Amino acid sequence: MNIFTSRTLRATAIFCIVASLSACGLPRSGPNKKEIFSGSVLEQGDSFVVSVTDRVNQAAGVAPSLGFSSDFTGAASVGSDTIRAGDVLSLTIWENVDDGLLAGQGANATVLSEVQVDGAGFIFVPYAGRIKAADNSPEAIRRIITEKLDAQTPDPQVMVTRAAGDGATVSITGKINGQGVYAIERPTRTLTAMLAQAGGVSVEPSLAQVKVIRGGKTGSVWFDDLFQYPRYDIALRNGDRILVEADQRSFTALGATGAQSRVPFETRTLSALEAIAQVGGLQTNSADPTGVFVLRNETDEIAKQVMGRDDLIGTQRLIYVLNLTEPNGLFLARDFLIRDGDTVYVTEAPFVQWSKTLSAITGTIGTADSLRDLGQ
Incomplete structure (x- = not known):
């Protein structure tokens, strides 16, 4: 093969690759x-x-700004002594006689344990009848029972205590160490206390978000803000759903x-x-x-x-x-x-595109040389 043919092959190859680059473009990571x-x-x-x-x-x-609206921050704490439907009460009744209405022979005290407030908010006490317990405090219930029994046994003494029941509860799910349903009790009436009761969050606290769903309203807050801004440590309500999530952004x-x-x-x-x-x-x-x-x-x-x-x-x-x-x-x-x-x-x-172009041309020249060598 003569020099003219060799140069023609090289020029043809270079022309083809340059034309290809012009038509299709070189590989790159995106637009310039x-x-x-x-x-x-x-x-x-x-x-x-x-x-x-x-x-x-x-x-x-x-x-990004998160925080609870006034619908949440304006709610007062649930009274720890307020009885609700589903709560469990314990009643102890003392009678000032040897043979009383409720106590057995030789005993003057009667214990009625695990008396649950029904769905309508009532409990039943023998000889006192059906008593409205919901929305009353243990002290108010004590007075009502005392008045009911006073006409039937002399100077009755009544003690009423509230046990943890399922009348006022919240559910906690998500990135929390102890998912479940928790009763709102005296120590757990606020959001931070309830989260602590559930074992705390299971993700990096600085990236944790706490969402509270109450009825048709929803509020979210950064976990750290619960401690930096006390107003976000809201009082809980019966039926609140609490969801702890990691930052999704x-x-x-x-x-x-x-x-x-x-x-x-x-x-x-x-x-x-x-x-x-x-x-x-x-x-x-x-x-x-x-x-x-x-x-x-x-x-x-x-x-x-x-x-x-x-x-x-x-x-x-x-x-x-x-x-x-x-x-x-x-x-x-x-x-x-x-x-x-x-x-x-x-x-x-x-310069990256220029570098790619030069590399492509250099590679083409090498290919042209190989074709020339094969033709000799």
């Missing part, structure tokens, strides 16, 4: 900066591309980062800089520190503040741009808060 900016509203796209500044951080820096990391995956939050608040560090940082051989993007669906209220306009209606797609090479870039990334569902994307540096 130019392609992302092309999706801007200014370029007839459907997203707002915003460079992060101190003003943007102030408008977009909304941390996450963000997605893509592009030239140390890991590309769905990443759970490890702290209550997470900055863009911390999110990047959490996935192993930027890839030193490919990442473009001027092209760190955070993609988010913003409410119109926040979007209006960020964009400085009042004509936005409904959820808006915003792409926040962080340039870590700017003098204030690292500080802005440190202050920019990541929220649940965000996508953190880092573009590849421009």
Whole structure:
């Protein structure tokens, strides 16, 4: 094979690979900066591309807020002495005679243990009849029984005590060491006391959330806030359902980062800089520190503040741009808060594509040389 033919084969191979690269593109981790900016509203796209500044951080820096409404915080503690349907009482009745109405021969005291308050709120006591116990205190029930028996036996003495019953209970499930149904008693009338009674949370306390469902209303609070803000240590009510969960928030990391995956939050608040560090940082051989993007669906209220306009209606797609090479870039990334569902994307540096192209061309030249050698 002559030199002309050899050069023709090499040129043909190089032309084919360059044409292929132009038509199909080289492998890469995602869109480049130019392609992302092309999706801007200014370029007839459907997203707002915003460079992060101190003003943007102030408008977009909304941390997740949990707490109980006044429906929960305004409820007073359940009286520990208030009897309810389902409670169990113990009655002891002394009679001032040797042969009384209730006591046997030679005894002057009668013990009626495990007297349960029925669904209508009543108990039955021999010779005293049916007595309303629900919504009364043990002392009130004692007086009622004494008055009923006083007409039939001289100077009766009555003692009424309340045992732990199932009249006022809460259920506790989820990430708790002792799931179950617990009675509201004197020591466990508040949320923190009841959680302690159930053995405490079984996940990292700083990432635990406590949800209370009461009737048709639901409230959630961070576990740590129960101790930092006493108003959240709410009084419990009969039928409350308490669910302890681990923090379910996450963000997605893509592009030239140390890991590309769905990443759970490890702290209550997470900055863009911390999110990047959490996935192993930027890839030193490919990442473009001027092209760190955070993609988010913003409410119109926040979007209006960020964009400085009042004509936005409904959820808006915003792409926040962080340039870590700017003098204030690292500080802005440190202050920019990541929220649940965000996508953190880092573009590849421009030279990476050039490097891939050169590698492909170099490989093509090698292939052309091999073809030439085979043709000789």
